[in-house]
Amino acid sequence: MKISKLAILFMLSILLPGCWDNTDLTDINIVTALGIDKDEDGKIIVTVQVAEPAAVQLTSSTHGGGGGSAQIKPVYVKSYKGETIYDALISMKSIIDKRLFLSTTQVLILGERFCKDGINETLDYLHRDYQANYLADVLVARGATPEQILKIQPDMDTIPAMYIKGTAENTAIRAKVERKMLIELFKDIKNECRQATIGQITRLDDKTVKTEGTAVFMNGKLVGWLDQYQTRGYLFVTDKVKHTTVSCSVNNSKISVEIIQSSGKKNVIFKNGEPAKLSIQMRLEGNISEYIGKETLNSPEDIRIIEKKISQEVKKEINMALTKAQKDYSSDIFGFGELVHKYYPQYWKKVMDKWNDIFSRLPVDVWVDIKIRQTGLIKSPMKKDE
Amino acid sequence: MEKARISGLQLFLLMTGFLLGSRLIINPGTEAKADGWLAILISGTGGLLLITLYSLIVLLNPSRTLVEILRDRFGNAIGSVVAVFYIWYFIHLASLVFRDFGSFLVTTTYPRTPMEVIIALFALSIIYAANSGIEVMGRISEILVPFIPFLSTIIGASIVTTHDFTAFLPVLENGIKPVIKESLNLLTFPFGEAVVFLTIFPYLNNKRHLKKITTLSTLLVTVLFLYIFFRNIIILESHFLEQATFVPHLTSVLFPGINLEPLFDVIMIIGGGIKITCAIYAAVISLSQLTGAKDYRIFTSCIVAFSVILSLWIHENIFELFSWTGNVWAYYSIPFQVVIPFILLLFSLFKKDKLQDEE
Numbered sequence: 001m002k003i004s005k006l007a008i009l010f011m012l013s014i015l016l017p018g019c020w021d022n023t024d025l026t027d028i029n030i031v032t033a034l035g036i037d038k039d040e041d042g043k044i045i046v047t048v049q050v051a052e053p054a055a056v057q058l059t060s061s062t063h064g065g066g067g068g069s070a071q072i073k074p075v076y077v078k079s080y081k082g083e084t085i086y087d088a089l090i091s092m093k094s095i096i097d098k099r100l101f102l103s104t105t106q107v108l109i110l111g112e113r114f115c116k117d118g119i120n121e122t123l124d125y126l127h128r129d130y131q132a133n134y135l136a137d138v139l140v141a142r143g144a145t146p147e148q149i150l151k152i153q154p155d156m157d158t159i160p161a162m163y164i165k166g167t168a169e170n171t172a173i174r175a176k177v178e179r180k181m182l183i184e185l186f187k188d189i190k191n192e193c194r195q196a197t198i199g200q201i202t203r204l205d206d207k208t209v210k211t212e213g214t215a216v217f218m219n220g221k222l223v224g225w226l227d228q229y230q231t232r233g234y235l236f237v238t239d240k241v242k243h244t245t246v247s248c249s250v251n252n253s254k255i256s257v258e259i260i261q262s263s264g265k266k267n268v269i270f271k272n273g274e275p276a277k278l279s280i281q282m283r284l285e286g287n288i289s290e291y292i293g294k295e296t297l298n299s300p301e302d303i304r305i306i307e308k309k310i311s312q313e314v315k316k317e318i319n320m321a322l323t324k325a326q327k328d329y330s331s332d333i334f335g336f337g338e339l340v341h342k343y344y345p346q347y348w349k350k351v352m353d354k355w356n357d358i359f360s361r362l363p364v365d366v367w368v369d370i371k372i373r374q375t376g377l378i379k380s381p382m383k384k385d386e
Numbered sequence: 387m388e389k390a391r392i393s394g395l396q397l398f399l400l401m402t403g404f405l406l407g408s409r410l411i412i413n414p415g416t417e418a419k420a421d422g423w424l425a426i427l428i429s430g431t432g433g434l435l436l437i438t439l440y441s442l443i444v445l446l447n448p449s450r451t452l453v454e455i456l457r458d459r460f461g462n463a464i465g466s467v468v469a470v471f472y473i474w475y476f477i478h479l480a481s482l483v484f485r486d487f488g489s490f491l492v493t494t495t496y497p498r499t500p501m502e503v504i505i506a507l508f509a510l511s512i513i514y515a516a517n518s519g520i521e522v523m524g525r526i527s528e529i530l531v532p533f534i535p536f537l538s539t540i541i542g543a544s545i546v547t548t549h550d551f552t553a554f555l556p557v558l559e560n561g562i563k564p565v566i567k568e569s570l571n572l573l574t575f576p577f578g579e580a581v582v583f584l585t586i587f588p589y590l591n592n593k594r595h596l597k598k599i600t601t602l603s604t605l606l607v608t609v610l611f612l613y614i615f616f617r618n619i620i621i622l623e624s625h626f627l628e629q630a631t632f633v634p635h636l637t638s639v640l641f642p643g644i645n646l647e648p649l650f651d652v653i654m655i656i657g658g659g660i661k662i663t664c665a666i667y668a669a670v671i672s673l674s675q676l677t678g679a680k681d682y683r684i685f686t687s688c689i690v691a692f693s694v695i696l697s698l699w700i701h702e703n704i705f706e707l708f709s710w711t712g713n714v715w716a717y718y719s720i721p722f723q724v725v726i727p728f729i730l731l732l733f734s735l736f737k738k739d740k741l742q743d744e745e
Contacts, residue, residue: 135640
């Protein structure tokens with residue numbers, strides 16, 4: 001009896017602790033970034049950026065010392081063609097030694113051609129596979145292939161993917177690019193009431209990339225771009241601005257205002273069962289962060305003038321974004337359709353397919369209210385007293 | 387019947403764990419899309435009625451379990467036949483939950499482990515739990531079940547970063563039909579499955595509290611379902627909800643920074659383990675009473691083995707499983723969950739006076 005109990009205990013200790021397909025860290029390739037593009041024949045090109053943990057440690061510890069010995073590169077980038085994403089990833093094993101581990105993917109870069117052919121159906125694999133990292137940042141490469149972007153060797157970080165992720169993350173303080181995680185992109189794709197947008201990435205040189213602007217999609221196909229100011233207008237409306245700085249000029253002096261709080265509300269106004277107008281209401285709060293000029297700044301009236309100027313500036317950016325979305329791309333990236341769907345479901349059912357055209361024709365009321373609260377450590381701008 | 391007794395708190399937790407069980411994997415109310423909350427409310431109300439019905443049956447037939455009640459009320463022959471059907475139903479229920487968990491774990495956490503191994507290992511601990519008797523099951527649930535609402539609440543509260551609290555609009559976009567269908571689904575899975583407890587209620591030490599305990603448990607489960615539904619729809623939006631195979635798992639992956647998945651698997655294994663253990667226990671107790679065996683433990687291993695094999699053979703793929711639980715299970719369950727218990731209640735009410743007169 002005792003022996004059988006011991007035997008069972010022994011068996012359990014073997015059976016229970018480990019996974020069936022346990023793989024050691026040394027047997028996998030840690031993928032930090034993934035690029036997806038298409039070639040002329042419609043084949044999918046998948047690019048992976050793989051980090052070499054040992055080399056990363058080596059470079060960071062001997063950084064500046066300039067070790068003369070033959071160093072392993074911290075990352076390597078490889079591309080492979082295939083019929084589908086999964087096909088390319090698996091076939092890629094012919095040039096890569098170990099199993100690719102995708103859960104560590106930080107950045108996903110989509111190629112321009114791939115986006116123009118439509119992303120609605122083609123990203124299925126990244127949603128279906130258990131390894132996919134839903135929190136990876138998605139960006140669209142403009143004017144370069146994903147491979148070219150992933151091959152940069154930045155000075156700021158040993159792993160390019162972390163550098164790219166960092167530039168996308170810091171949009172929280174500048175609001176010039178939309179940060180879109182994979183899961184949010186999937187939500188956009190699935191939601192027929194609004195069109196998808198993805199942040200834009202461009203390659204400056206061998207060491208630098210720039211994340212600024214937005215790629216606009218229409219029914220899953222890339223139709224155009226927004227520049228950095230239009231992007232901010234778009235982010236204002238969709239209430240995604242956390243911090244940013246807006247500049248204006250008053251009487252030959254330049255003023256920068258730091259927006260510390262922003263809330264955007266959009267609405268669709270109905271008349272006689274038809275949408276008559278779109279309205280956008282912005283409530284902003286900010287502090288004066290820079291004032292280059294000769295005026296004095298000490299009365300509430302002075303502040304009021306600046307508030308007015310800044311609100312005009314914000315209004316201008318919003319209008320630019322609206323014009324682009326309505327006139328150039330006729331794509332409801334702001335999600336006005338969602339409001340119609342939620343509050344007028346009967347009407348929505350009728351116009352579902354042609355909503356983007358209706359959206360393009362509707363006039364828009366933009367109303368911006370900004371309150372400037374603080375002026376920093378000094379009151380009037382810095383100048384020589386007369 | 388065992389001499390064992392369980393306390394009110396233990397029964398409450400056992401039942402809560404049972405009702406939450408595998409519904410935690412498959413999102414409650416997905417078919418009705420944004421109207422899932424309506425379906426949950428309707429089925430919660432219906433579930434309350436059904437579970438009250440079960441507790442009334444037990445109260446009217448003190449210290450008798452399902453098989454004994456059936457024989458008392460329907461006569462020996464018919465009662466035994468109905469009891470056989472019930473035993474089959476309990477085994478089938480256990481095998482379905484086995485399969486649910488197997489599919490879930492194979493898809494998300496153990497992609498290369500054969501499902502047979504996962505289910506078999508799971509089954510070993512369930513044989514042990516069922517053999518230890520109802521008192522041990524009660525104590526297990528006392529320790530483990532509080533984790534389920536606790537962890538679900540924490541996960542939910544920490545994930546909601548987007549505050550689109552109007553995500554459940556518009557109300558009744560596709561009419562009332564999907565809502566009714568989903569309510570029926572939810573009513574039979576999990577609320578009606580509490581018919582299993584006809585074999586467990588009699589062990590409660592203080593019968594006066596039975597109705598209070600069952601009501602509280604049903605209410606708590608309904609509230610948790612609502613909470614989980616709103617959490618999922620706020621995070622994932624209604625358009626996205628129907629896409630995922632295992633919705634709550636998807637929500638748990640979205641937590642930034644750390645991986646909450648294992649925590650979530652733990653919740654599910656607790657709920658599922660309790661559910662299967664209850665179903666197996668009900669099956670073997672009924673079987674032992676039907677055959678007049680002295681100890682129910684002789685049946686446990688073979689019944690569990692049978693339901694493990696059944697779970698592996700019964701469905702070819704995951705869509706079959708889902709379409710079975712979504713479309714067939716409800717109608718298949720109605721006789722067991724509603725019709726027979728209702729007749730049983732009528733008989734109990736009617737014959738009660740007669741029995742008392744005779745005495």
